Amino acid sequence: xxxxxxxxxxxxxxxxxxxxxxxxxxxxxxxxxxxxxxxxxxxxxxxxxxxxxxxxxxxxxxxxxxxxxxxxxxxxxxxxxxxxxxxxxxxxxxxxxxxxxxxxxxxxxxxxxxxxxxxxxx
Amino acid sequence: xxxxxxxxxxxxxxxxxxxxxxxxxxxxxxxxxxxxxxxxxxxxxxxxxxxxxxxxxxxxxxxxxxxxxxxxxxxxxxxxxxxxxxxxxxxxxxxxxxxxxxxxxxxxxxxxx
Numbered sequence: 001x002x003x004x005x006x007x008x009x010x011x012x013x014x015x016x017x018x019x020x021x022x023x024x025x026x027x028x029x030x031x032x033x034x035x036x037x038x039x040x041x042x043x044x045x046x047x048x049x050x051x052x053x054x055x056x057x058x059x060x061x062x063x064x065x066x067x068x069x070x071x072x073x074x075x076x077x078x079x080x081x082x083x084x085x086x087x088x089x090x091x092x093x094x095x096x097x098x099x100x101x102x103x104x105x106x107x108x109x110x111x112x113x114x115x116x117x118x119x120x121x122x
Numbered sequence: 123x124x125x126x127x128x129x130x131x132x133x134x135x136x137x138x139x140x141x142x143x144x145x146x147x148x149x150x151x152x153x154x155x156x157x158x159x160x161x162x163x164x165x166x167x168x169x170x171x172x173x174x175x176x177x178x179x180x181x182x183x184x185x186x187x188x189x190x191x192x193x194x195x196x197x198x199x200x201x202x203x204x205x206x207x208x209x210x211x212x213x214x215x216x217x218x219x220x221x222x223x224x225x226x227x228x229x230x231x232x233x234x235x
Contacts, residue, residue, distance in 0.1 A: 035224075045164075045172065045215055047224040059222050062123075095171050107219040108162045110183065112171035 002026040002111045004096050009116035012086055020081040022096030022113055030054070030074040033099040035109060036081045038092035048094070051079060053103050063089075086120045093117050124149050124218050128227035134235040141203040143230045145216035150196045153220065160220035163192055163201045166229075167212045175214075176201065208234065 008020040022034070036048040049070040050059045058070050064083075072079035083090065093115040100110035125148040135141045151160045159179035164172035174183045176192040179199055189204045203210055211234060216227040 044228045045166075045217075045226040047226070050222070050224075061223050097171075100174070100177070106160075107224055108174060108177045108217075109164075109172070110174050112173075115171055 002098070004098065004111055004113035006094065006096050006113045006116035009094065009118045011119045011121060013122050014087055014120055016086055017082070017084045018086065018118060019083065020094055020096075020116065020118070022079050022081075024077045024079070024098070027098075028102070029077040031102040033104070033107065034072065034079045035097045035099070035107070036070060037095045037097055037109070037112075038090075039095070039115070040092045043092075046092075049081065050107065053099075083118070086118075088120050091118060091120045123223055124151070124221060124225050126216055126218055126225050126227035128214075128216060128230050130230060131228070132231040132233065134233045135203075135206045136235045137208065138205050139235075141206050141210070141232055143201040143214050143216075143232070145194075145199040145201070145227050147197045147199075147218055149220075151218045151220040152196045159195055159199070160218055161192075161194070161199050162217045162219060163190075164215045164217065165210075165212045166215060172215060203232070206232070206234070 003025045005023045012018050035050045051070045055072045067085045069082040095115045096113040097109035098111040100108045127146045129144045161179040163176040166172040180192040191202050193200050213229045213231050215229050
């Protein structure tokens with residue numbers, strides 16, 4: 001069965017960095033684009049970043065471009081979100097999610113992790 | 123960016139009655155070459171991640187009960203729950219995948235009246 005498990009969250013001071021990981025299992029990881037989506041407390045969903053199935057392309061929301069970097073290691077079935085220059089506005093539950101279709105540019109999310117909380121506070 | 127606006131913000135429906143949620147896109151998500159609407163719906167129960175219900179505006183994901191249906195084209199879309207069940211209490215989100223940045227509506231909370 002498909003599983004996505006996030007790790008690396010926690011409390012961090014403004015201006016500092018944090019790296020999230022998402023470990024995938026139960027499917028051919030190297031065939032699917034992967035995403036990070038976040039949800040601030042009591043708010044809606046915000047797409048954060050996408051990495052293509054082979055890692056050759058990455059796309060970002062304007063709110064994180066230049067501060068966050070998405071990457072993947074297909075040999076480890078894991079992808080990452082490096083978050084730098086964090087602000088209080090980045091406080092959210094961060095979900096990793098899978099593209100439904102293999103090697104596709106159709107970005108519908110069929111599996112999600114349980115989410116991990118990142119709190120940016122002094 | 124494509125702005126997705128959902129209405130209402132919340133609604134309370136009696137068990138067995140119909141629930142209707144609307145989603146409006148600031149620009150058309152209909153791709154003319156394949157005549158497909160790049161619009162998905164998700165259900166999010168408290169304390170859980172979202173679950174994919176519908177994509178291509180009207181195609182149900184495998185395992186989703188047929189009381190959930192999606193309709194609409196271009197800029198205006200609807201998610202309908204034909205006969206509300208207790209387990210349908212959740213927040214429902216629409217999402218466009220026509221272009222980057224991918225964007226979601228603000229969510230609609232469905233409760234039992």
